[in-house]
Each structure stands twice: as C-alpha cells, then as structure tokens.
Amino acid sequence: MADDNATTPFADLATQDAPTDYAQLRDWVAGIAELTQPDAVHWVDGSQEEYDRLAAELVEAGTLTKLNEKKFPNSYAAFSDPADVARVEDRTFICSEKEEDAGFTNNWMDPRQMHGILDDAFAGSMRGRTMYVIPFVMGHLDAEDPKYGVEVTDSAYVVMSMRIMARIGTEVLDKMSREQAFYVPAVHSVGAPLEPGQEDVPWPCNPTKWIVHFPEDRSIWSYGSGYGGNALLGKKCYALRIASVMARDEGWLAEHMLILKLTSPEGKAYHIAGAFPSACGKTNLALIDPTVEGWKAETLGDDITWIRAGKDGEFRVINPETGYFGVAPGTGWSTNPNAMRAISKGNSIFTNVALTDEGGVWWEGMTDDTPDHLIDWRGNDWTPESEMKAAHPNSRFCTPIDQTDMLAEEYFAPEGVKLDAILFGGRRKTTVPLVTEALDWEDGILKGATLSSETTAAAAGAVGVVRRDPMAMLPFLGYDAGDYLAHWVRESGKADPEKLPKIYLVNWFRRNRDGGFAWPGFGENSRVLKWVVERIEGTGEGVETPIGVIPTKASLDLTGITVKDEDLEDALKVDPAEWEKENELIEEWLGQFGESLPQSIRDRFAAQKERFAQA
Numbered sequence: 289m290a291d292d293n294a295t296t297p298f299a300d301l302a303t304q305d306a307p308t309d310y311a312q313l314r315d316w317v318a319g320i321a322e323l324t325q326p327d328a329v330h331w332v333d334g335s336q337e338e339y340d341r342l343a344a345e346l347v348e349a350g351t352l353t354k355l356n357e358k359k360f361p362n363s364y365a366a367f368s369d370p371a372d373v374a375r376v377e378d379r380t381f382i383c384s385e386k387e388e389d390a391g392f393t394n395n396w397m398d399p400r401q402m403h404g405i406l407d408d409a410f411a412g413s414m415r416g417r418t419m420y421v422i423p424f425v426m427g428h429l430d431a432e433d434p435k436y437g438v439e440v441t442d443s444a445y446v447v448m449s450m451r452i453m454a455r456i457g458t459e460v461l462d463k464m465s466r467e468q469a470f471y472v473p474a475v476h477s478v479g480a481p482l483e484p485g486q487e488d489v490p491w492p493c494n495p496t497k498w499i500v501h502f503p504e505d506r507s508i509w510s511y512g513s514g515y516g517g518n519a520l521l522g523k524k525c526y527a528l529r530i531a532s533v534m535a536r537d538e539g540w541l542a543e544h545m546l547i548l549k550l551t552s553p554e555g556k557a558y559h560i561a562g563a564f565p566s567a568c569g570k571t572n573l574a575l576i577d578p579t580v581e582g583w584k585a586e587t588l589g590d591d592i593t594w595i596r597a598g599k600d601g602e603f604r605v606i607n608p609e610t611g612y613f614g615v616a617p618g619t620g621w622s623t624n625p626n627a628m629r630a631i632s633k634g635n636s637i638f639t640n641v642a643l644t645d646e647g648g649v650w651w652e653g654m655t656d657d658t659p660d661h662l663i664d665w666r667g668n669d670w671t672p673e674s675e676m677k678a679a680h681p682n683s684r685f686c687t688p689i690d691q692t693d694m695l696a697e698e699y700f701a702p703e704g705v706k707l708d709a710i711l712f713g714g715r716r717k718t719t720v721p722l723v724t725e726a727l728d729w730e731d732g733i734l735k736g737a738t739l740s741s742e743t744t745a746a747a748a749g750a751v752g753v754v755r756r757d758p759m760a761m762l763p764f765l766g767y768d769a770g771d772y773l774a775h776w777v778r779e780s781g782k783a784d785p786e787k788l789p790k791i792y793l794v795n796w797f798r799r800n801r802d803g804g805f806a807w808p809g810f811g812e813n814s815r816v817l818k819w820v821v822e823r824i825e826g827t828g829e830g831v832e833t834p835i836g837v838i839p840t841k842a843s844l845d846l847t848g849i850t851v852k853d854e855d856l857e858d859a860l861k862v863d864p865a866e867w868e869k870e871n872e873l874i875e876e877w878l879g880q881f882g883e884s885l886p887q888s889i890r891d892r893f894a895a896q897k898e899r900f901a902q903a
C-alpha cells in the first residue's frame with residue numbers, strides 16, 4: 289500500500305485501508321471524502337460476506353425487511369420514501385461545455401455553475417454516514433477495452449443493488465489498478481447528513497435532487513435520491529448517458545435495448561434487439577416464453593445493449609449489466625414465468641412491492657388470486673377492498689441475471705453475438721400497427737428517430753401522454769439528439785450492407801374498438817417474432833403500406849389461440865386518417881431538431897408523406 293501524505297483526517301480515512309496503490313484513484317477518493325466528510329470509508333470487495341453484513345445492518349436500520357427464507361432465500365424488501373420512487377427527468381442534467389452539445393432534449397447548465405451548486409450540496413453531505421467505494425466494470429472485465437467505473441456512495445442499499453447489477457469489487461479494482469485504467473468517477477449521496485445524536489430514517493433522501501453528467505470528463509454526480517436509475521450509477525447514468533458519449537467518440541453505440549436469442553424449429557439461431565421506452569416491455573420480451581410450437585427463446589439482456597461493428601462487417605451486441613432491475617407489477621406466473629422462476633431462486637432486492645402475511649412479496653399481476661391481506665408499499669394494511677394499489681406502479685425486482693434458466697450461454701462471451709434484427713417499440717393505443725417492417729435501413733432509422741410512446745410510471749410526472757422518444761433513448765442521451773442520429777447513420781456505414789440487421793416497428797399495446805388490447809401480447813409476441821424471422825429468410829408474406837410492410841392476416845401463425853378477426857384487423861391496420869395526424873406530429877418533432885438532424889432522415893420522412901399522398 290502506498291504511503292500517503294494525507295492533509296486532512298477525511299483523506300486519511302479514505303486512503304488508510306485503501307486496497308489499491310493506484311495513486312490517481314486514491315487521490316480522487318480522498319478528495320470526495322474531504323468534500324463529503326463521512327464518518328467512515330469502506331472499499332467494497334464485492335464478497336457475499338460483505339453483502340450479508342450490509343444486509344444485516346440495513347435490516348437493523350429498518351431499510352430492509354428480510355423475506356421468508358423458504359420462499360425467497362437471501363432476499364429483502366425495501367420501501368422508499370414515497371417521494372423517491374422513480375427517475376427524475378426534470379432534475380437530470382447534461383452539463384457539456386457548450387449548450388448545443390447537450391441538445392434540445394436535455395436539461396443543460398454551464399459546467400462551472402453546476403460544479404458550484406454540487407460543491408455546496410455535497411459539502412458535508414455524508415456526515416454521520418459511511419462512504420462506500422465501489423469499483424465496477426460495465427461489460428466484461430476481460431473485454432478488449434473494459435469500461436471501468438468507481439461509484440462512491442453513502443447508501444448501503446446502492447452497494448447491494450450494484451453488486452447484483454454489475455461486476456464489482458476486488459477483482460475489478462485489481463485489474464483497473466494494474467492497468468492504471470481510466471474509470472468513470474461517479475459520486476452519489478442521498479443528501480441526508482446526520483448530526484451527532486440524530487436518528488436516521490429507513491430511507492434517507494433529500495427533496496432536492498440533482499442527477500448530473502459531465503460528458504467531456506465523463507463524470508457523474510447524483511444527489512438526493514436513493515432510487516434505481518438515479519442512484520445505481522452504472523446503469524442509466526453510465527451505461528447509457530456517459531457511454532453514449534464514449535460511443536460517439538470511439539465509434540460504437542450504447543442503446544436502451546434488450547437482446548433475445550431465438551432458435552427456429554430448424555435449429556437456426558437469430559439475435560434480436562429491442563428498444564422500447566421504460567416500462568414498455570423490454571424485460572418481458574427478453575424473458576419471453578414462446579407459445580408458438582417448436583421455437584426456443586434464450587435471453588442475453590433486458591435493458592442495455594452496446595453495439596459495435598465487427599470485423600466481418602456485422603453488428604455485434606453485448607449486455608453490459610449482470611442483473612435485472614425489472615418492473616414488478618404485471619410480472620406474473622402467467623405473463624412472465626421466466627422472470628418469476630429467476631426471482632424465486634432468491635438473492636433479490638424488491639423495492640416498493642407489498643408484503644404478504646407469510647413474509648413473501650406480492651404485486652398486482654403476480655398471481656391470479658389476490659391475497660386477503662397485505663402490507664402495502666407505504667406500510668399500511670391492505671385488503672382487496674383498498675382503493676390504493678398494494679405495490680407502487682414502478683416497484684422493482686433486482687435479481688441476478690445468471691439465475692435465469694433461459695440465459696443464453698453467449699451472454700458470457702465478451703465478443704457478443706451478431707445482430708439480425710432490431711425492434712423499435714412503444715406504447716400506443718392507436719395509429720401504430722402490431723408490427724411494421726422498415727422499407728430499408730434508413731427508413732428503419734427514421735422509425736427509430738420518430739419512435740413514440742405514452743409516458744409511464746418509470747419516471748416522475750404525468751402518465752399516458754404521447755411523446756417522441758428517439759430509439760427509446762430520450763431520457764438517456766448524453767449529447768445532442770441530432771448528432772446521435774447522425775452517429776447511427778455513420779456507424780451503419782461501417783457495416784456490410786448485406787449484414788445490417790432488419791428493422792421493425794412494433795406495438796403490443798394498441799387498443800381494439802372496444803378499448804381492450806387488440807393483441808394478447810406477452811408469450812404470444814413470439815408469433816410476431818416468427819414472422820420477423822420469416823421476413824429475414826424471405827418467406828414471410830406481407831403487404832406494403834406507406835409506412836412499410838405489415839403481415840397479412842394469414843401470415844401470422846395463430847395456431848392454438850383464438851384472436852378475433854376484428855381484433856386482428858385493429859392490431860394491424862394502417863389508418864390514413866390516424867397517420868395524417870401522426871405525420872403532423874412527426875413533422876413538429878423533427879422541426880425541433882436543429883442543423884444536426886441528418887438530411888437522410890428528413891428525406892426519408894418526406895418520402896413517407898409522399899407515399900401517403902400517393903396511396
């Protein structure tokens with residue numbers, strides 16, 4: 289261990305037991321300790337022992353409830369402050385040097401001004417608490433160019449969750465230190481210092497929240513929230529916002545996508561990625577149980593995908609995470625048995641779900657029967673007569689991905705898999721058909737660029753409002769949206785045109801004329817995937833419409849289910865009146881981009897309007 293000339297007791301605290309001689313890292317951690325003034329500093333080794341010790345401390349503090357060991361081994365439930373239940377997009381900032389580099393979709397503030405605000409907020413913010421130092425890597429530790437990070441946090445809940453979601457601890461620290469590698473410095477504080485003698489609360493947080501990214505120096509500062517995407521900084525903050533900037537500069541793509549491996553009855557494997565906004569079905573599709581005869585699904589990832597052009601001109605994809613942070617409500621034995629099996633193996637942390645009288649967890653949609661009595665996510669008695677939901681709509685399960693029975697072995701391969709198709713999807717009651725094949729790659733980019741969805745509980749704010757969400761990345765772009773689309777165009781230029789994935793627009797959420805879902809969804813989506821594969825093979829039947837090719841009614845394999853003919857019509861129709869309105873909204877959306885929007889996207893949109901005019 290190196291000898292430090294520490295200047296303050298806090299710097300001493302940070303470095304005295306530091307298990308690394310990486311001087312730059314030691315100095316950085318010491319500096320954060322000086323700023324935040326914790327009572328203790330702990331370098332996280334990532335061991336089970338450490339995890340169990342933190343869990344015991346959090347049970348003692350009332351943050352975690354240990355679940356029934358027989359039903360949910362080594363699992364815990366956490367209940368957040370009712371005002372800290374989701375990502376806070378209006379408090380999320382991209383502080384690039386120039387405002388135009390953050391683009392019109394992001395909140396921006398001058399980096400110097402923001403650093404001033406953060407210095408004030410973080411000054412003494414960890415008083416009375418332990419500061420944890422979490423070395424982590426997103427993606428594989430033995431990747432060609434491992435993407436390291438170090439999260440400093442005063443939340444043990446964050447440490448436990450990060451251990452599920454990413455590769456953390458000693459092995460990562462050792463390799464990072466040996467290589468003196470660059471790491472993304474990520475600072476997190478719940479923003480609730482304790483004065484001497486002050487009693488803690490189960491879920492400390494601060495009414496003022498700051499989720500801040502500095503893309504040029506690749507750093508992250510998160511203040512005031514303990515929740516999910518606000519606090520587990522390896523996830524959305526690093527693996528999407530900061531990684532998207534790295535990807536722009538280094539020539540790859542960081543995307544909000546699931547990865548699914550699908551094997552046909554003939555034994556041929558296909559890899560499909562899907563970009564859907566938060567709470568629009570990624571985890572469910574990633575864990576699909578196909579209902580269509582003879583098809584097998586395996587998963588590689590459910591939320592984040594990094595794409596690189598391979599040496600043979602193919603697109604290759606990996607999942608940089610190691611766990612699920614999945615939406616609990618709607619995840620059930622009938623809709624998502626693969627998730628339920630993974631969860632049942634234990635080692636999970638549930639946040640804002642309800643507790644059963646047997647010490648288990650429950651949420652809306654988990655089982656067909658509703659329990660007679662629960663403790664709801666706010667800690668109140670709950671019965672089926674209660675007006676409130678038992679679980680918060682954005683309640684989550686945090687579960688290791690390697691507990692998935694249907695995990696594809698390629699998940700473990702640093703070189704990833706070759707991508708065959710990309711689905712862009714959203715939650716739209718009207719207008720957008722069940723599935724549409726883009727006319728070609730550039731038309732596919734237009735589909736991604738103009739993707740839209742009704743807002744959900746995954747972010748604070750109104751639910752059910754239609755908004756444009758380019759490539760499902762709206763809340764996760766680390767730079768200008770037009771530059772991002774131009775980067776897509778540029779990256780695809782590197783691929784062999786023959787090997788570019790085919791692109792599809794999907795919508796599992798369209799309503800029928802009676803207001804119900806027009807398509808049964810979930811496992812039945814395998815029927816749509818089968819059509820996609822048939823299109824790739826050149827055998828699937830389709831009808832050309834002004835927005836692309838949609839299946840004929842007969843070309844969707846509906847063996848074994850009954851879908852009413854009129855429901856199928858409602859699911860598949862391209863209604864010119866709806867699209868006239870839609871095209872106006874798209875025009876308005878594209879009008880918000882500046883110069884940076886690639887001309888090819890404007891041209892492809894003009895072509896789409898022209899096809900409607902000709903139809």
Ligand SMILES: Nc1nc2c(ncn2[C@@H]2O[C@H](COP(=O)(O)OP(=O)(O)OP(=O)(O)O)[C@@H](O)[C@H]2O)c(=O)[nH]1
Pocket residue numbers: 564565566567568569570571572573590591613614615617618619623746796797805808809810813
């Ligand atoms: N009707 C219908 N609902 C679905 C379908 N797939 C998912 N859902 C519901 O949509 C909600 C969100 O699904 P998820 O799979 O968790 O969404 P996600 O995209 O992984 O969300 P994030 O983890 O927030 O990014 C859940 O309540 C699901 O039950 C589908 O095919 N049809």
Ligand SMILES: O=C([O-])CC(=O)C(=O)O
Pocket residue numbers: 374375515516517518523524566567591613746747
């Ligand atoms: O980031 C979070 O808090 C949860 C999540 O996966 C999302 O909202 O997309």
Ligand SMILES: [Mn+2]
Pocket residue numbers: 567570571572590591613614615
């Ligand atoms: Mn998910």
